[in-house]
Amino acid sequence: MNTLDRIKTLAARDAGADRVVPPAGFTVRLTLFTAAAMAFLTVFALALSMAAGRLATSWGEELARASTIRISAPEVQLAAQTAAVLRVLEQTPGVASARALSPEEQRALLEPWFGPDLPVESLPMPQLVELQETGDGYDADGLRLRLQAEAPGAVLDEHSRWRRPLVTAAGRLRLLGWAAIVLIGAATGAMVTLAANAALAANAQVIAVLRLVGATDGYIAGAFVRRFTLRTLAGAAAGTLIGLLALLIVPAGGDTGGILTGLRFAGLQWLWPLLVPPLAAVVAFFATELAARRVLGGLA
Amino acid sequence: MIELDNVAYSYSGAAILSGVSLELAPGSFHFLTGPSGSGKTTFLKLCYGALRPTEGQVSIFGEDLAAMDRDAVAMARRRIGVVHQDCQFLDHLPLAENVALPLTVSGQASPEQADNLRELMTWVGLTEKYEALPPELSGGERQRAALARALILSPDVILADEPTGNVDWEMSQRLLRLLVELNRMGKTVMIATHDLMLIRAAKSLVNARNLRIAGGTLQAAGADL
Incomplete structure (x- = not known):
């Protein structure tokens, strides 16, 4: 079964597979909290990156063709x-x-x-x-x-002397924002992997029973993958919502505001955070799948 | 059905079994005896592919175990009902769902199969325990539930590892009669037990082949049984 088929299977509710893994355990809370925290941070990193991008564009466009003459x-x-x-x-x-x-x-x-x-x-x-x-x-x-x-007494100031480093700095800040998002994604994957490994270890007995009755590795892995993917999706959705509400609290400084007052999205950019929960779920899907396959492959 | 050809198994350098050859023919009934730790469980695990031999060849339904991938072993295991002494269950699921677990994992759960489940639960005398959780069951009930679970997919072979280890004499006789009845229905049965009384009691019920593991080798059991 390829990855697409597995994702389709995951999306189609399989109550049987869902129930074979005990619902309780600290990994539930760990995964939910991690996903929520990471999604919250991702929203901020996204907002920072986009605010920096807007600043760079604004400074670049508005100042590119402007100069000032100071007459003393x-x-x-x-x-x-x-x-x-x-x-x-x-x-x-x-x-x-x-x-x-x-x-x-x-x-x-x-x-x-x-x-x-x-x-x-x-x-x-x-x-x-x-x-x-x-x-x-x-x-x-x-x-x-x-x-x-x-x-x-007139002195020409072309702006470009001080504009260029600012635009460069804003561009780098935007890149840093994206780098932070990538790192947050990697950290989410690592945390989900840890939680999945813990869940697999804690459910060794469940795995033994499932194997005894003829469950394939794909079925067993799927039970864990589905659970962790959905938990991550729920946690990330909550974290994203909280992050968006937090951004709304930050005072608006208009489209050309500075980093602090402009740390929010503009227009259609508010749709970008909606991608955070599904992307977090995709990260969890692959992290759990890899962890489960590795653990199951290591068993006799 | 299942064939072992000059099989050896060692763990961490220690030989558990060596030179074991046996064919479980369709419809046969075997008792496997030997002291605790002699390798009875290891033998059964080799039979259903939970362990792979370090030497020799195991064939399951005509397929060489060495050539079977993990999914193929899982598929083969659906044709082998296994009953363990410790009756492993999923403690968070009601008994009916535990018994139906082989159907669930093989994607065969359906209303028709629900009828089979009811019949099976009646046959092992557990109709009143549908919603009970495994920890709420007695030793005998757990053994019968494990037997029902092993039979839900109507397997060709039943391997029972000390199935009467945790039950009283009356219950062990009842379980034995259930297994003999299955054998009469054409199932291949192998019971690993150190309970010689059980083997003796079976003499009047079934024509079983008695085997013993001693010193890591498989031998025909003597007249002392």
């Missing part, structure tokens, strides 16, 4: 230099748009550090100009030279 000049020259910078930018090939940030926008940028009531007007604040590139981009060195000539 005495207050009397600030408006003139700002106007000069905007004029230069209008004439620069590769610049799609440019605009000076309003005092409110600049205050919003500083709000996380200084609070909402910062009197920006009374501080010697540089003026920020945000520009968007066209698809072809602009000549940054040429722009710097022109700015130096027209507005000596």
Whole structure:
């Protein structure tokens, strides 16, 4: 019987096979708890990975074609230099748009550090100009030279200097999330294998009786596999549900929020955790099948 | 049915049986005797494929045991009813389900088979114990239940290992008569026992071949039986 047939057999309820293994035992609680805990952690790792992915995409897309010009000049020259910078930018090939940030926008940028009531007007604040590139981009060195000539206090910040490591970090965080999921899956398999081995050892008498009356190894293994697969499925479903509820408690930070406030799923991503219980059951199926076949093969 | 040809079996270097040859012909009745630890259980296990010989050849229903995989042995075992002295049961299942276990594992459980189960339970006198759990049964009831379980698939061969070891004389006579009745129905029967009284009592009931294991070898039992 191939694996697909065995899974089909497993899915079709076989009350007889289900009953031959005693229902009680610590392996029930161990399997349920392990599956629930692992599913809970998987949901978080999945959310972390997807949040990191969204951040990487967000930073990558939003910042890829944006630059900032910071104009630091005495207050009397600030408006003139700002106007000069905007004029230069209008004439620069590769610049799609440019605009000076309003005092409110600049205050919003500083709000996380200084609070909402910062009197920006009374501080010697540089003026920020945000520009968007066209698809072809602009000549940054040429722009710097022109700015130096027209507005000596203007400094071009291409964003790419600090954007690249952030995008790289977010990408790696996403990979780490997936690596954690793989490790959790492996740990689930190992724990189910341990529990299955314990159950097989504890039920040596049951196995002896089944063999005496003509049960094949496949039948005996199936009785254990079915039980552990269904237990894992139930435990993982509970763990996934708890994990999702826990994620709902985490404050939402919008699609472009940081890791902490964005540690949740967005849109259709909420469907991803639904895969956790069946995948955990598949892991349990193969772990128990291997353990049972190994143990039964080792018996006379 | 089952044939052993110059079979030897050793465990951890210690020889348990050697040079054993025997054919269990269809419809035959054998007693196998010998002191405790002489190798009677080992002999029976070799007969139903629970052990494989270290030397020689065992044939079960014409198939060489050495060439049979584990599934083939399991299938062959469905044609051999085995009754053990310790009557192993699944203690969490009611007696009826234990007796029907061979049907369950062979995928033959059906309403028709339920009728067979009722007949069998009546035959061994356990109709009142359908829902009882094995630990609730007496020694005699367990032995009869084990016999019923061994017969549920209507096997060709019945191998009984000290079937009267845990029961009183009256019950052992009752079990013996059940086994003799099965033999008259054409079943091949082998009873391993150290109870010589049982073998003597069977003389008037069945023409049995008596064997003895001594010193690891199989011999025809003498007139002392």
